Amino acid sequence: MKNLIFLLILSLFSAVWAEAKPAEKYGDLVVRIAEIEVYPKWLDAYLAAARTVGAESVAKEEGVICIFPMQMKEKPNIIRIIEIYRSEEAYKAHLQTPHFRTYKEGTPHMIKSLKLVPMSPLDAENMGLIFKKLR
Amino acid sequence: MKNLIFLLILSLFSAVWAEAKPAEKYGDLVVRIAEIEVYPKWLDAYLAAARTVGAESVAKEEGVICIFPMQMKEKPNIIRIIEIYRSEEAYKAHLQTPHFRTYKEGTPHMIKSLKLVPMSPLDAENMGLIFKKLR
Numbered sequence: 001m002k003n004l005i006f007l008l009i010l011s012l013f014s015a016v017w018a019e020a021k022p023a024e025k026y027g028d029l030v031v032r033i034a035e036i037e038v039y040p041k042w043l044d045a046y047l048a049a050a051r052t053v054g055a056e057s058v059a060k061e062e063g064v065i066c067i068f069p070m071q072m073k074e075k076p077n078i079i080r081i082i083e084i085y086r087s088e089e090a091y092k093a094h095l096q097t098p099h100f101r102t103y104k105e106g107t108p109h110m111i112k113s114l115k116l117v118p119m120s121p122l123d124a125e126n127m128g129l130i131f132k133k134l135r
Numbered sequence: 136m137k138n139l140i141f142l143l144i145l146s147l148f149s150a151v152w153a154e155a156k157p158a159e160k161y162g163d164l165v166v167r168i169a170e171i172e173v174y175p176k177w178l179d180a181y182l183a184a185a186r187t188v189g190a191e192s193v194a195k196e197e198g199v200i201c202i203f204p205m206q207m208k209e210k211p212n213i214i215r216i217i218e219i220y221r222s223e224e225a226y227k228a229h230l231q232t233p234h235f236r237t238y239k240e241g242t243p244h245m246i247k248s249l250k251l252v253p254m255s256p257l258d259a260e261n262m263g264l265i266f267k268k269l270r
Contacts, residue, residue, distance in 0.1 A: 031205060033215060070166060070254035080168060080254065082217060119205035
C-alpha cells in the first residue's frame with residue numbers, strides 16, 4: 001500500500017518533471033562523493049558518528065536530500081558517501097548545524113584521509129530515463 | 136520543481152527500502168560503484184552508449200533497481216556510476232541482455248580504465264534512518 005501511494009504521488013509529479021527544462025532540473029543541486037579512509041581501530045566509532053550525522057541531517061534539514069553511505073566490501077574502512085544537497089546555500093547551512101559540527105569536531109582523529117569530489121548527474125535526459133521505472 | 140527533484144531522487148533510494156522484506160532488505164542487494172575513465176575524444180560517444188544501456192536496463196529489467204551515473208566536475212571524462220541490483224542473479228541476468236551486450240561490445244575502445252568496486256550500504260539501521268523523512 002505504501003508503495004502504491006508512493007507511486008501515485010510520484011506519477012502526479014512526473015508530468016511536471018517531463019515538462020521541466022534541463023537547467024531547472026539540476027542547476028542548483030550539489031552532488032558529490034565523499035571518499036574517506038578511516039583508521040581501522042576507529043572504524044566502529046566513526047560509523048556510529050557517521051550514522052548519527054547522516055540521520056539527523058536528513059531528518060532535520062529540508063535541504064539535505066540524500067546521504068547514502070557505503071563501505072567497500074574488500075576494505076570496510078574505505079567509505080564512500082553519495083551526498084545530494086538542494087543547493088549551495090543548503091550545503092552551507094548544513095555546515096553550521098550542531099549535528100554536523102559535532103561530527104566534524106569529533107572525528108578528525110579517526111580519519112586517515114578525506115576527499116570531497118564534486119559531481120554532476122550525467123544529464124537531465126538520462127535522469128528522466130533512470131526514473132522511468134518509478135513513474 | 137525542487138520538491139519534484141527531491142521526490143524523484145529519494146524515490147530512487149526509497150524503492151530499495153520499501154520494496155524489500157525486512158529480513159532480506161539488504162542481504163541480497165548487489166551495490167557497487169563503477170569507476171570509469173573515458174578517452175576524452177570518445178566522451179560524447181561513451182555518454183550516449185551509457186545513457187542507452189542505463190535507460191534500457193532500468194526500463195526493461197525488474198532486477199536493475201538503480202543506475203545513477205555522474206561525471207566528475209573537474210574532469211568530465213571521469214565517470215562514477217552507482218549501480219544497485221536486486222540480487223546476484225539479477226546482475227547475472229543483466230549481463231546477458233542484448234542492451235548490455237551492445238554496450239559492452241561497443242565501448243571498449245572508448246574506455247581507458249574501468250574498475251568495479253563492490254560496496255555495502257552502511258547498515259540496515261542507518262538506511263532506515265536515512266529514509267525517515269519519507270515515511
